[in-house]
Amino acid sequence: MKHLLLLLAWMLAIQPVTPPGTVTKPAQANEAAPDHFPSKVSLLTHAFEKLMSLDPSLDSDMKFISLDWQMTDWKLSKDERNELIDHFHAKYSVEILFDSYPQLREKNKLDPKTNSLYGILLNIEKLEVHSPESVTVTGGKYHSPKAAAGMTATWRKTKDGWELVKTTDNWIS
Numbered sequence: 001m002k003h004l005l006l007l008l009a010w011m012l013a014i015q016p017v018t019p020p021g022t023v024t025k026p027a028q029a030n031e032a033a034p035d036h037f038p039s040k041v042s043l044l045t046h047a048f049e050k051l052m053s054l055d056p057s058l059d060s061d062m063k064f065i066s067l068d069w070q071m072t073d074w075k076l077s078k079d080e081r082n083e084l085i086d087h088f089h090a091k092y093s094v095e096i097l098f099d100s101y102p103q104l105r106e107k108n109k110l111d112p113k114t115n116s117l118y119g120i121l122l123n124i125e126k127l128e129v130h131s132p133e134s135v136t137v138t139g140g141k142y143h144s145p146k147a148a149a150g151m152t153a154t155w156r157k158t159k160d161g162w163e164l165v166k167t168t169d170n171w172i173s
Contacts, residue, residue, distance in 0.1 A: 039132075039157065040074060041083045044124075046155060046162045047137040048088070051122045054141045054149040055172070059092075062143075064119030066097040066104055072127040094119065101142065116144035125150075133157040138170070148173045 048067055052059075065088055076084075085096045097104070101121055104110060110117045126138040133156060140150035150170040155162045 039162070040076065041080045043135060043137075043155060043162055044069065044074075044076075044084060045087055046164075047124060047139065047153065048084075048122045050137075050153050050164065050167070051124075051139050051141045051151070052092075052120070054151060054169075055147070058120060058141060058143040058147050058149075062092075062094055062119040064095040064097055064109065065092060066099045066109075066117075066119065066121045068098065068100045068121060069124040069127070070100050071123070071125045074127065114144060116147070117142065119143075134165075140171075146173055 044067070052065070067084060067088070081098065088094075088096045097109075097119075099107065099109070099121075100123070104117060104121065109119065121142040122139065123142065124137055124139040126136075128136040130136065134154070136152060136154045138150070138152040140148060142148040149172045152168045152170055154165045154167075156165045157163075
């Protein structure tokens with residue numbers, strides 16, 4: 001028993017002491033994704049295109065594509081948003097939005113009986129920046145509760161742009 005008490009006392013003694021008033025911030029996965037990250041728009045374009053390629057049967061009769069990365073801490077300038085709009089509108093000829101599912105519901109962009117969107121929601125749920133040249137993106141493509149898919153993709157920056165290194169399908173409904 002004496003040895004147990006000595007061990008406990010030693011363990012308490014070696015614990016770091018945080019001075020009163022010091023607030024520690026927990027680390028977050030997105031913390032490494034600063035606004036000054038180079039090639040943000042290029043990476044988002046590649047990531048959203050990869051999500052768009054999931055289950056192409058969801059794309060029939062879509063009226064819009066909503067690009068949502070609100071779960072990350074990346075903010076885009078108006079010019080950067082316009083680059084995304086220009087790319088996706090030119091390729092898919094539909095309205096391009098930057099809304100989450102609740103925002104789309106508020107804007108009456110879904111059938112209230114079926115919860116099916118009148119378009120597609122591409123959502124980046126998690127963005128892990130390993131370095132300016134390596135990023136992992138987790139996200140999904142949603143049309144309705146019975147028509148959605150999700151994946152994780154790791155990208156590497158090359159001299160020619162972003163190269164897909166690894167893809168994992170996470171779920172499908």
